[in-house]
Amino acid sequence: MIRALDVLVVEDEPNTREIAELLLADLGHRVTACRDGEEAVALCDGTAGRHFDVVLMDVQMPGMDGLEAIRRLRASGSCRTVPIVCVSARSGGSTREDILRAGGDRFLTKPIPQDVIFQAVTDLLHDRGLLEAGETFA
């Protein structure tokens, strides 16, 4: 059974962002989408930061990229311990190791079917005890 969650999508590419928003909303999740790391950090900033259950993050973005955004989210605010799944379009630049060391939880590379991403989120949330047995993300 799908458990409706608060999901933050951080993605600069408008089509990829729309796909994530449509599919996640269709699954019943409450989706907030933003375009870069700076917006994401602002949403989660300080004690008044918004609550999210999981973050789906692009890695290469203009302005503040995913790597820097993860560092800031882990340093303070409302997303210090929230699971973060990264989906990267490049194997160059920030590597899997960079992302995991900065505090990201999963690193996937595009192109990848959405159901594979969602399965990874389900597994991660189970690992962290954030979903009950029988509950899924998608």
Next chain:
Amino acid sequence: MLLGLLDQAPAVVALTVGPEHVFTFANRALRDRLGGRDPLGLPLRQAIPEWADVPYHEAMDCVFGNGEPVRGLQVPLPGHERGEERVDFLHVPVRDAEGAVAGVASFAVPAGSRDAALDARETAIAFREAALAGREAALAAREAALASGQAGEALRAAIEAMKRADAQRDGLLEVVSHELRTPIHNMMGYGGILRQSIADRATPAERRHLEQLMRATDDLAGIVNDLLDLGAIRAGTLALRPRLVDFASLVDEVVGDHAGSAREKRLHLDVSIAPGLPPLVADPGRVVQTLGKLFDNAIRYTPPGGRIAVRVGTRDDALVCEIEDTGVGIPTEVLPHIFEPFRKVDASLTRERGGLGMGLALSKGFAEAHGGTVGVTSVPGRGSTFRVRLPFTGALGAEAP
């Protein structure tokens, strides 16, 4: 000026670079002998395949490998128009500024034609003396060909240009592959959305068209991922995520993935796995890819009704998996090159059977990243056997960089 002289010489004069002997200079006498073909820029075995049966190719390999000159007397050389002719040849190593062997300079004259070569004194005499006096003369020949600095410069420039072209090609592949990732990802995404939104009201034909579209997208994603993997293998940056795996279950997975296409061609699949295989330290995804590419090949090149046998066992500290087919086999002269990317048995097969020729290069690269090997034996017309050897703990310490 020197190159101009050499071009007019009646003796065959050629300069090649690298272990594949890529021609950077071929004079008119050589081009005439090849019926007007210009081998410039081509590797020897591709440029002059008809000389494979005489010890010409091997002699070039020896010179490049050992750095010693090699000469041949009365060697029968299949000519293009003049038919077979006997020549005396001399191959001399050419060294770069650091003294490493960079290429080979070759000279050949009709055997015993010492008097007939009078009208081309300089080259012919240099060659004749070189041929007679061995190593000492080889030095002279090298001088003659190169010490002016001009040819040496040309050679170095050619090597540099080749390196640049290689780097440019790799860079282009890398950029193109990366730029394709996001659009392909979005095609998958919108396809998935469409699949859900039209599920109830699409006609069977519409549903089939969408599925074809999504399958084509998956194929495209596979090609892009292969290109990126190939780039990573060439750059030595392939990332492995090793863990303890049960090889037999990976074989089952690969066989299951290919059962449909094997059935379509009425191919018999025999799988035999030795009992009690120890677990293997490996990246399961890469192992599945390694075997999958070999399976793709076996199915592609085996005629309908044929047989594919998979045997898994152990030898020393390694797991050995053989994939034997009753396919078209691989011609002997192509065999040493089949693990090079983008190379296929022949161009007409490419059109007939599809594929880019990346599969075997990837299989080998994945196996080597695990400290293993992929080897092949083949009898043309009878079939081929590919042998994957993976040390049980070879992937330890091969973590992602």
